[in-house]
Amino acid sequence: QQQVKQSPQSLIVQKGGISIINCAYENTAFDYFPWYQQFPGKGPALLIAIRPDVSEKKEGRFTISFNKSAKQFSLHIMDSQPGDSATYFCAAGGGATNKLIFGTGTLLAVQP
Amino acid sequence: DTGVSQDPRHKITKRGQNVTFRCDPISEHNRLYWYRQTLGQGPEFLTYFQNEAQLEKSRLLSDRFSAERPKGSFSTLEIQRTEQGDSAMYLCASSLVGARTEAFFGQGTRLTVV
Numbered sequence: 603q604q605q606v607k608q609s610p611q612s613l614i615v616q617k618g619g620i621s622i623i624n625c626a627y628e629n630t631a632f633d634y635f636p637w638y639q640q641f642p643g644k645g646p647a648l649l650i651a652i653r654p655d656v657s658e659k660k661e662g663r664f665t666i667s668f669n670k671s672a673k674q675f676s677l678h679i680m681d682s683q684p685g686d687s688a689t690y691f692c693a694a695g696g697g698a699t700n701k702l703i704f705g706t707g708t709l710l711a712v713q714p
Numbered sequence: 715d716t717g718v719s720q721d722p723r724h725k726i727t728k729r730g731q732n733v734t735f736r737c738d739p740i741s742e743h744n745r746l747y748w749y750r751q752t753l754g755q756g757p758e759f760l761t762y763f764q765n766e767a768q769l770e771k772s773r774l775l776s777d778r779f780s781a782e783r784p785k786g787s788f789s790t791l792e793i794q795r796t797e798q799g800d801s802a803m804y805l806c807a808s809s810l811v812g813a814r815t816e817a818f819f820g821q822g823t824r825l826t827v828v
Contacts, residue, residue, distance in 0.1 A: 643824075648818060702749075
């Protein structure tokens with residue numbers, strides 16, 4: 603019940619295209635859903651986050667879509683650039699500690 | 715630099731040795747988390763402090779692991795009698811309590827046990 607399932611495992615997108623990564627959760631107690639970007643040898647960097655009271659949040663080229671009834675959320679990267687090539691992790695958190703449960707990651711490669 | 719700082723960045727140790735890592739959170743962040751990340755996986759929660767109190771420990775945190783946060787500022791994570799299975803990236807994150815609960819991660823300490 604604590605799992606967060608992430609797909610796809612890897613993704614190749616052409617420059618200028620849209621990258622879409624999906625996540626699903628089971629625990630309805632989760633109330634905070636961030637996305638992190640991680641480059642090799644670096645720590646995860648917070649990209650964008652959403653709470654279940656909204657269905658969509660956009661920040662620049664990054665958009666989170668949230669479907670509370672389906673317990674699913676996704677990250678859309680518009681106009682993908684080679685510099686976006688990294689591993690992306692979704693996560694879910696909540697409760698008193700707000701500890702995060704992470705997905706298994708998606709390795710994104712944006713081809714020039 | 716006002717981000718989360720971790721030291722050392724890399725540590726190579728022989729099996730059976732003890733190691734200690736340090737994390738300096740973002741100033742005024744009262745929550746501090748330790749996570750472990752193995753190759754190809756997402757970070758896994760280890761333990762959590764609010765100020766100086768350690769409020770939760772994961773079952774992943776065996777008796778060989780101990781964490782402290784004296785005075786509610788920096789934190790240390792010690793691994794005693796290291797094993798090859800302890801090889802991983804150890805990540806520290808900090809956040810505020812309350813409405814703004816975004817967690818910011820440090821660069822991590824890469825531990826290799828040989």
